[in-house]
Amino acid sequence: MALGISAVGTAVLAVTAYAAQQQSPPIARYTMDAGTTSGFGAMGGGLNGAMAMLTGRGGGAAHELILRLGSTRPAAGAPKADHFMPAGAGLGKSVPLVTPVAGKPGTSREGGPMGELPKARLYIFWGCGEHAPKGQPLVIDFSKLAKGQVPPGLYAQSLNLPGDWTVLPSASTTYGDWPNGKDAKAVPGNASLRGVHRIAASYSPEINFTLDRDFMPALQTQSQAMPSGAYSLSWKPVADATGYYAWGISAKLTDQSGKGGEVQEMVWWSSSATQQFGGALSDWMSPAAVSQLIAAKTVMPPSQTSCTVPAEVRQMGGDMTMANLSAYGPQNDFAFPPRPADAKIAWKPEWIARVRFRSTTMLALGMPGMDEMMAGTPSANPAAPPQSAKPKCKGLAGIAKRAAGLCE
Template sequence: MRKILTSRPARGALLLASFTLLAAPGSSQQASGPIARYTIDAGTMSGMAALSGNGAGSGGGMGAAMSMMMGGGNKPMHELVLRLGSTRAPTGGAPAAEHFMPAGAFLGASVPLVTPRIPPSEDQPIPGERPKGRLLIYWGCGATVGAGQPVVIDFAKVARGQIPPGLYISGASIPQEWQVRVTNSKTYGDWPNAQTRKTVSASSSLLGDHRIAGNYSPDIAFNLKQDFMPAITGTARKIAGGATILSWNGLPQATGYYAWTFGAQDNGDMVWWASSATQAFGGPVWDWMSPAAVQKMIAQKIVMPPSQTSCTVPAAVTQAGGEMLMGSLYAYGPEANFAYPPRPADPKIAWKPEWIARVRYRANTMWMLNGPDMGNMMSDSGSDEGENTPARQQQQKRKKKCGGGLGGMLGSAMGVGC
């Protein structure tokens, strides 16, 4: 595992970041209608997603890692993303806005919505080695891959602008939803930001009254009755033939599920698999999605229905992905919408709201398919199957000493005597 982790790290990181950006198309939606638009994206992270601390406004990271290694367990974390966009310029000086939180959020009285400084664009080529290697794309739940797989993408050709047709989810498949961005707002503010080091804790709650006030938008106020979603837990279990069965707990609030895996090989090739029944790479599936959007993508067999709680990763994927095969599972959740004045019941009456607000929810987890303690990576309740070989007995000794699961893996990797 160590060899793969340290092989060409800069190139691998650059390629992964490049494909993440390419696969998440931006919105060209223009600000119109209401004076202010406000969005809250609330997430619950578990497994390695909670450990990484990459969630916006989350309290994961090294503190969570040390807690797990010291026997604290694999605790879920919360993430929160706040965005305010307005058609107005600020009055009385620089842009300033705050989100006043309910006491249960444990974020103090408020968090600041900061207007980011946008550096001037410099359209200059980035020096460095031309990307090499390939991206192998697989899809579909099942022990074996379907016909026409994998689709092979040459990184060198992509770097020259040669994007194969049909690589990404087609525009017709992407539900268009309004967004709040710097580019479609006269004045914009968001949180988390560099102005405050506050983070959302695992015990934070969104229930209660929320108020957003600033010098470039009307006051926004609403009461949330939907809290963060529960965490996803589950297992990744290898079966005869090399395939891996992913199974998870069904969440009552979930509107649909989407899973993917990503791995890298020594030769520069990268392996991508998604649970979609059809070839679908990127698009809105990596973001929060409304129930209406999820329903549309279930009909297109891109997202799994809420009744589905298992999916098999094909043997070809687990074999091609190498030792460092990362997996992720998204559970899309409900949505709450608010506006002032409220939308009239009579569609013939013109509606010109001063502001609109939207709250979206999701839960996601990450794990390692081919790593140690594979069955316990997403929860502490999984079980490994196989013969009671000396190697397995030694693995169980390390597991007991380090606490098992992801914490045990980290303890061993960081040399704490496991």
């Protein structure tokens, strides 16, 4: 796995778990990823989010849903698909799963261009502790990387995760997803997923399943600057969490006035005790995958509720480090016909479906958490966070500018 790429992108995982146990693939595969987002992330990111919280223009947690349907069948006419939701979801009778049009930008989350590389150096740290151990940071000079000069240690061991698969347009005869260019309505803050779900499409068998669980609770964090220069990071346990993973990023710009400028230096930190960054770790993950990564000391166990960010991260990156904490959650799997109890019996499902959960929060290390900042401040509309006027973050430079509050 290329460290510089996987650290900022969503991993593209092959469909291996089911294929290895089937004589033939299912006609349709469906994934539903449900997330709870809190902190700066719930407000669109950046410093505008903090001001919105403090002035009562929003608060609490936001919810996200990512729906993807892939089928081996061609569509009968124009492709059409809908996910019919329980009434508690607050999204109307259904949401449309739109098939991307060739040559137009889509929302499939499949791997794409990274954008222009920043003319900067990236200093990478990993592990919890007051001070970084010897051998850190790993330094990446993007100007040299663009010329093919790869520094030693850039490539980390790839993550072979059990039971993880995804739905991609490139691996489907017909594909549809939501949100999309035709429908991208916000999921209400009080939405519930409990109940019957039905997916009907012109290119897939009808999919039906019932969910008995809901969005995970929001993460509640605390962070303080320590005398050594390190940051303490702690959080309250989240119900149903299978493991935790944190990362942080800071940036120094050529224009230090805060009005803009090019990225000059970036610092990236991960809570992993091993040299593993981003990729699948920034996505939803199955409990089996999380369990494997806990054993490898890449993911923190659900019993852990604190991590110290090394002083060197602050020394090299400055006083503004934006951090993200993820609590991986449970997973529900469905299929028709169901998998036989006897593994010797051939299993040929018409469709398989998976629902994954997670909770994430974004905070500024050393600053009060959003729950503390909002103490006693009423929310005007927690279900509909305000829209930011900032430009969209693009490529690797965008990751750093997001940390500085210059884009979203």
